[in-house]
Amino acid sequence: MRYVCLPxxxxxxxxxxxxxxxxxxLHSLYVGGAHVVFHCWAGVxxxxxxxxxxxxxxxxxxxxxxxxxxxxxxxxxxxxxEQGEWLAAWxxxxx
Numbered sequence: 587m588r589y590v591c592l593p594x595x596x597x598x599x600x601x602x603x604x605x606x607x608x609x610x611x612l613h614s615l616y617v618g619g620a621h622v623v624f625h626c627w628a629g630v631x632x633x634x635x636x637x638x639x640x641x642x643x644x645x646x647x648x649x650x651x652x653x654x655x656x657x658x659x660x661x662x663x664x665x666x667x668e669q670g671e672w673l674a675a676w677x678x679x680x681x
Contacts, residue, residue: 594632597665599672606676609636613643631665638664638673642680648673 592608594600616622622640624633638651646654652670656662664670 597631599668609639613640630659630661630663634663635669642677648677
């Protein structure tokens with residue numbers, strides 16, 4: 587098990603470069619078959635955002651990622667409009 591910390595204030599979004607820098611190596615592990623888990627206080631905002639980023643790195647659109655994560659969490663995500671806009675902006679700007 588590996589613990590990786592990316593502090594993000596509650597109900598906000600991280601710096602894009604910092605988030606991609608943390609999640610990209612985790613995505614490599616995920617593609618290799620590893621289980622990756624994101625955790626925050628309630629499991630619906632910040633952790634869902636990073637899970638959406640990981641799924642996006644795997645080619646899953648933000649809308650589909652939010653649907654999958656909402657189904658898995660049993661509640662609608664993301665937690666804030668800003669989080670939804672953040673993932674959409676990352677998706678549009680990805681290389």
